[in-house]
Amino acid sequence: MGNRTTAVGHHILPLKVYLGVGAALIVLTAITVTVSFFNFGPYNLLVAMVVAAIKASLVALFFMHLKYDSKLYMIIFVAAILFLAVFIIFTLFDTLLRGDVEPITA
Amino acid sequence: MSQTAGHPSFLQHHFSDAEQQRESAKLGMWIFLLTEILLFGGLFCAYAIYRSWNPEIFHNAHVHLNVYLGTLNTVVLITSSVTMALAIRSMQLGRRTATLRFLAVTLALAAVFLVIKYFEYSHKIHLGQLPGKFYTYDGIAGTNPHIFFSVYFLMTGLHGIHVLAGMATIAWLVVRTSRNVFSSEYYTPIEMTGLYWHLVDLIWIFLFPLFYLVG
């Protein structure tokens, strides 16, 4: 993929990349919708999240240029996801495991 | 655009060169996107907790969402992301008319997205599938079925507000592009709006399965 650069050195992606990524996103959407019609129990959530994560990373890497820009922006993006994950997981530590040690029965 | 030697008009006094200004703007934008991710993160956490507490309500209620409209909206938003990226690319190449065309298409697609959202909302309001004490619909089993719609309206509502803000910014870009403010050396505002728009699309990419597909 020949990346031409502008006068001031910013690289420009060829048209093929944008259209290719766009098509991939739509295909993935189709996949995740069709999968949702079958009932795999808890795996439905897992599959949906994996597909969403793939789509999200496609958008981030190509459309938002994370693949070509300095690592700093990738660190910021990943940090946001990590801190969000910490927030959700630690809160779930509490909400899912209430009454485990001392069952609270009325 | 006056092009004085070595000190182009768009360069602010406290930056040593255009590159430093552009990189600073991008770093600032990425940090702003980080705050957006954490803002929505709070609602994703609420979703995770309420879904873990009453999975059956979430499952029963999600059936009442129109998957086709949701899928259509996802495709609309993905396409608008593509046209936004192409708008940036064409300004990088200095093609002003192409940029205007792509920006206009992105704006139109955003409007389509909101219109579809409007139909979904009005349908729910009509049925009474609303959050909290406004919930009057009785087709869903479970003790507090309105919880699903509380989280649904909170997340899609906040996302909709961000789509509106994006549309306003893109409209402002269209005006400035037509006034020939941007060039292949200076297109930072378009790039920043592009980053913001891609994040709005990214958040919808997660909202769509969580509500419409899995529930």
Added chain:
Amino acid sequence: MNNLPSSSYLNRPQGIKSWLLTLDHKRIGLLYLFSVMTAFALGGVFAMLILLELLSPGREIIDADTYHQFFTLHGAIMIFLFIIPSIPAILGNFVLPLMIGARDVAFPRLNLASWYVYILGSLFALYSIIAGAVDTGWTFYTPYSVETTTSVISMTLGAFILGFSSIFTGLNFIVTIHKLRAPGMSWFKMPLFVWGLYATAIIQVLATPVLGITLLLLIIERVAGIGIFDPAMGGDPVLYQHFFWFYSHPAVYIMILPGMGIISELISVFSHKKIFGYKAIAFSSLGIAFVSFLVWGHHMFVSGQSELAAMIFSFLTFFVGIPSGIKVFNWVTTMYKGSISLEAPMLYALSFLFLFTIGGLTGIFLGALSVDVHLHDTYFIVAHFHYVMMGGTVMAFLGGLHYWWPKIWGRMYSEKWARVAVALIFVGFNVTFFSQFILGSQGMPRRYYNYLDQYQPLHAFSTFGSWILGLGFIVMAIYLIHSLFKGRPGGANPWGALTFEWTTSSPPPHENFAEIPRVEHGPYDFDRVTAKSTLGETI
């Protein structure tokens, strides 16, 4: 006598409009100074009234509801309007660009916007005082904050808007530190105050959005009753506490980290000795910034959260204490074989060491699960956070304010009166708050308007202390304002420090430096470089 540089950022350009629409980081720092210190005075008045009321059980000067409104307003004003913006927005705005050899922050317009957003947020918050005040405590715990008839919405809306001001400042500082450092200033040649501001900015940017969404949900809950926190409708009040403390614990590190940055500067400059363990201090700032996001559950040990979550939060809470301990040891070791001069900034730094160590160590009591069950929501907690916030951040802020006073105004404050004020504040603080440790561990719950007679002596003792403390602040206000007009010129470098802000004139010109300086030595290389104090000579 009055031979200050004829033109500086203070008088060039002129006119009120040039101040209200300024993009100069130094002037924005001053705008913040006036508005934040007014908020501090207002919060202080509420504090004095609260302790006056607690002089004896039963009604002293106000009734129960008014008392509840006073302690809520004291908490909310002191936290959202004073202590979070105080060091980053006043001293950070003024000193950061000077310290890294830049002409301004990365986004000057965003910087001015952050001040206007601060003013807008403050107006909403202060409007709540008139419109029936707020009586929920600064934590706005649901379901009480949803059902009370006081103006919770205007205060929470105020705090929501103030959150944006905090995000703007944090964002601005991160980009400034990354992109605008002078040539030759690598990450480990930056002053430690800049490291403190950097770690603070990271927390501001990562934590404040969650406060935004929490307060937004609370306002929606009050207005539309969607039941997200209402237990009767499937919601959960403990979820509100999780959301609230996910922001509010990192917020206490937003308050202390810039203070620690100042203390590193003061101890090194006034001991005239290279800071001990520069990298240890820098990395412990970042360490605190990240670990602070993992410990919020220790505010909720008795709130009915699961025992496993309590164990995890207690375990991680102890690890957030270690970096703070390392910093204190590094500061004390810096003074070893130094050449220590005891001007006011150093006295504030030493009282910071004394008070913050007590505050930090009492945190160990609250981290241990079984002891926290007894101490939670008692006066022990009130004493703990005043020792860390007032004994820590406010002491560091006052030390920094005195340290950079000659740089900001070009004039010195009166050293004699400053020492009087430090003594009054130090004694008054300990009398006021050490008695509250004993009150709390004896079982006196916090936020009590009326209390049992057995606690009366300690309450009275605490109230006397607050009068000494109040006097100390009044003395300080007087001599600082007096120094604006009558203070003798401080010169470019009154303390003989080595960081960049002391290389330009005081008060500095509009564009900070004639030309961007190059870094020749580390910020604390007192062993190799000596800058002669310009205190004696006249310019």
Added chain:
Amino acid sequence: MMDTTGSTFLPPGQSTIAGEVDALFNFILYASTVLFAVVIALTIYFVIRYRRRGAVAATSGKDHNIKLEIAWTVIPTILIIIVFIWGFKTYLKMSIVPRDAIEIKVTGQKWFWAFDYPEGVNTVNELVVPVDKPVKLLMSSKDVIHSFFVPNFRIKMDVLPNRYSVTWFEATATGEYNLFCTEFCGTGHSEMIGKVRVVSEREYADWLEAGAVSGEGLSLEEFGAGLYTSKACVTCHSVDGSPGTGPTFKNKYGIRQVMQGGSSVPVDENYLRESILNPNARVVAGYAPVMPTYQGVLKDREIDALIAFIKSLQDSTGNSGE
């Protein structure tokens, strides 16, 4: 388990867990005092010893010492791990309720505590328990979050609406101890103080016995007067005509009372019964609808006694309407 005598920092501990909590409290206290003393002594010594006299002295450039830095990182880490494990072990003991505990239901509501004992006896603001027997408290709130705190037993647990929370204690000495609410709950938060009365096992059984059929030997009015205080009516309704959060009971029976919304209602048995069980149905004009319902707190016999008591509050000169 011996109960601990009080120290400057801690009130006397009269529960099995108090000993362990105080032991950890004192360990941390002594360790912190030693650490604090070292830091402050060094600081004072350095300030005196290396005080700048006259010109600035040259100072050394030594800015790190790996051994020292590792030492002051590892030692505190070991100390805090000890404190963490000790604290967690005691906390587990506090959380796990012994199987043979007496179960008492606690209901926190705006500004008083209601206790329901196994034999159907219930009291307000007074928890009577036998000594040396584990007592399990099953707690929930009727309105906002309260918090059940007995300093002498070193126990505290939030009381949440629509949810049960559990705590337990085993008192080791008879006597009367304070019970506080430690989660801010509105105007009367600081009035929400109760008593925990620890009695001998036999005395507890007798009290329980007497309480179950309480009021046998008393006339209805006397029994009603007892309930007037024990069920905390006194906090809002006066009997001498003086104003309070709720209307006074004096000279109320039989008169017509103007309600919110203008309708006037005769104050008779069923209005009083309805106001006790469903207070916000018809609220007297000029008063806030803050009275909690006594549904399930009062038995029928107790409601009759209260009504009889209110009826007895007439001036001898016949009823003078308000």
